[in-house]
Amino acid sequence: MDKLEIIGTPPGAPGTGLVGRLPIRGAKNAALPIQCAALLASTATRLRHVPKLTDVSTMNRLLRGLGCEVEVEQGSDGRTVEIDPSAVAEGALEASYELVKTMRASVTVMGPLLARYGRARVSLPGGCAIGARPIDQHLKGLQALGAEVTIEHGYVDLAAPRLHGGRFQFDRVTVGGTQNVMMAAALARGQTTLENVAREPEVEELALFLNKMGARISGAGTATIEIEGVDELSGIDHAILPDRIEAGTFAVAAAITRGDVLLEHAPVDHMHAVIDKLLEAGVECTVEPGGLRVVGPERLRPIDVITQPHPGFPTDMQAQIMVLAAMADGASVIRETIFENRFMHVPELNRLGADIVVDGNSAVVRGPTDFSGTTVMATDLRASASLVLAGLVGKGTTEIRRVYHIDRGYEAIEERLCPLGARMSRYHGGGA
Ligand SMILES: CC(=O)N[C@H]1[C@@H](OP(=O)(O)OP(=O)(O)OC[C@H]2O[C@@H](n3ccc(=O)[nH]c3=O)[C@H](O)[C@@H]2O)O[C@H](CO)[C@@H](O)[C@@H]1O
Numbered sequence: 001m002d003k004l005e006i007i008g009t010p011p012g013a014p015g016t017g018l019v020g021r022l023p024i025r026g027a028k029n030a031a032l033p034i035q036c037a038a039l040l041a042s043t044a045t046r047l048r049h050v051p052k053l054t055d056v057s058t059m060n061r062l063l064r065g066l067g068c069e070v071e072v073e074q075g076s077d078g079r080t081v082e083i084d085p086s087a088v089a090e091g092a093l094e095a096s097y098e099l100v101k102t103m104r105a106s107v108t109v110m111g112p113l114l115a116r117y118g119r120a121r122v123s124l125p126g127g128c129a130i131g132a133r134p135i136d137q138h139l140k141g142l143q144a145l146g147a148e149v150t151i152e153h154g155y156v157d158l159a160a161p162r163l164h165g166g167r168f169q170f171d172r173v174t175v176g177g178t179q180n181v182m183m184a185a186a187l188a189r190g191q192t193t194l195e196n197v198a199r200e201p202e203v204e205e206l207a208l209f210l211n212k213m214g215a216r217i218s219g220a221g222t223a224t225i226e227i228e229g230v231d232e233l234s235g236i237d238h239a240i241l242p243d244r245i246e247a248g249t250f251a252v253a254a255a256i257t258r259g260d261v262l263l264e265h266a267p268v269d270h271m272h273a274v275i276d277k278l279l280e281a282g283v284e285c286t287v288e289p290g291g292l293r294v295v296g297p298e299r300l301r302p303i304d305v306i307t308q309p310h311p312g313f314p315t316d317m318q319a320q321i322m323v324l325a326a327m328a329d330g331a332s333v334i335r336e337t338i339f340e341n342r343f344m345h346v347p348e349l350n351r352l353g354a355d356i357v358v359d360g361n362s363a364v365v366r367g368p369t370d371f372s373g374t375t376v377m378a379t380d381l382r383a384s385a386s387l388v389l390a391g392l393v394g395k396g397t398t399e400i401r402r403v404y405h406i407d408r409g410y411e412a413i414e415e416r417l418c419p420l421g422a423r424m425s426r427y428h429g430g431g432a
């Protein structure tokens with residue numbers, strides 16, 4: 001298993017902040033559902049600016065297993081992935097436990113398979129490091145469109161000769177649930193209204209993608225989505241939008257190191273909640289023609305943060321902003337409302353020197369922290385990002401184990417940060 005070693009620099013020493021330009025890659029959470037949506041088409045789809053991430057490769061593996069031809073080409077600004085679903089019709093139409101357990105987003109093939117091929121078989125994902133994460137809303141929504149759902153032996157079997165339109169109100173806001181049901185409705189017969197839907201930019205991006213394929217979807221980005229089902233969708237050429245969470249993570253890196261970084265192509269329109277908190281903490285954030293420029297201050301102010309569905313503060317930035325809060329002069333309170341167990345990074349950050357106390361779904365973070373390096377264990381994707389951030393400003397060496405978590409969502413993070421002045425190395429192999 002790979003490990004990352006970071007030689008940190010406590011902020012303040014001259015010339016130690018991260019400095020330079022950092023191009024933001026395509027968004028994992030936009031790419032994954034769009035890869036699934038390629039299944040809906042009768043012809044091949046070409047995706048550009050696809051990030052080089054293990055999750056994206058896992059999705060390609062899943063699509064190949066379903067019968068798609070998938071070709072990947074590496075370019076200087078990300079990958080191009082061509083997905084030809086024309087040979088899918090026969091076969092198991094299954095997302096196996098082996099794949100779903102490594103990547104929950106595998107369940108997003110459910111809607112497209114059901115809508116286009118009339119059936120799907122998907123392993124139940126089970127819980128993960130950040131929460132139980134059931135898929136009841138995905139299933140209820142698909143049932144509202146006429147799907148028959150059977151759950152047996154850890155698998156969900158769905159069948160419907162042709163889905164029909166319907167009205168469905170989600171009991172709670174779910175990004176993946178909204179995407180799954182919206183994709184299914186795109187090929188259903190008649191009109192569908194989805195209420196209490198997720199308003200995340202990646203939902204809007206998926207709707208835009210589907211409409212380019214020939215779907216008739218309106219309202220994405222608001223709480224209600226209307227879909228007029230069509231008979232056929234065609235493959236298209238599409239560029240994946242830049243990753244707001246990657247941009248937010250690197251903005252925190254610039255802020256806590258007292259750096260000066262231009263985050264090229266950062267999707268600032270999707271980052272208001274994060275930028276507002278950075279500004280509140282005293283970080284300089286300026287929208288420039290090339291992207292978002294982030295300049296870290298000498299002293300950071302404490303901030304209170306509550307994670308919320310978009311446009312609120314994203315849960316996927318909670319662990320990273322906690323490191324910034326730990327560097328601030330005073331106490332911050334960070335409340336997690338989306339996932340019930342998303343504080344796994346806290347004990348590891350405390351081992352690096354932080355003073356964070358969790359009480360229910362809130363964490364009280366007392367700063368300023370003099371982080372000091374040690375060996376820590378990554379438990380999930382964003383938890384590992386927070387350990388990298390703490391390592392950057394820690395005294396001495398931080399060794400991060402189980403780096404495969406970070407490779408799910410950040411493309412070769414050490415190759416991205418080293419040109420800005422970070423001292424990070426990856427070591428292949430070794431123990432867990
Ligand atoms: C690949 C991808 O895009 N992942 C993102 C997506 O995950 P994902 O789509 O899995 O997250 P959801 O929005 O579905 O989950 C939000 C909450 O709803 C609950 N829930 C969800 C579905 C359901 O049927 N029943 C139910 O109770 C979940 O357990 C969770 O507590 O949105 C999350 C919330 O912004 C992000 O953290 C993830 O990075």
Ligand SMILES: C=C(OP(=O)(O)O)C(=O)O
Nearest residue numbers: 029104105316381382409
């Ligand atoms: C939780 C995340 O991803 P996933 O839904 O794929 O687990 C994330 O990107 O932070």
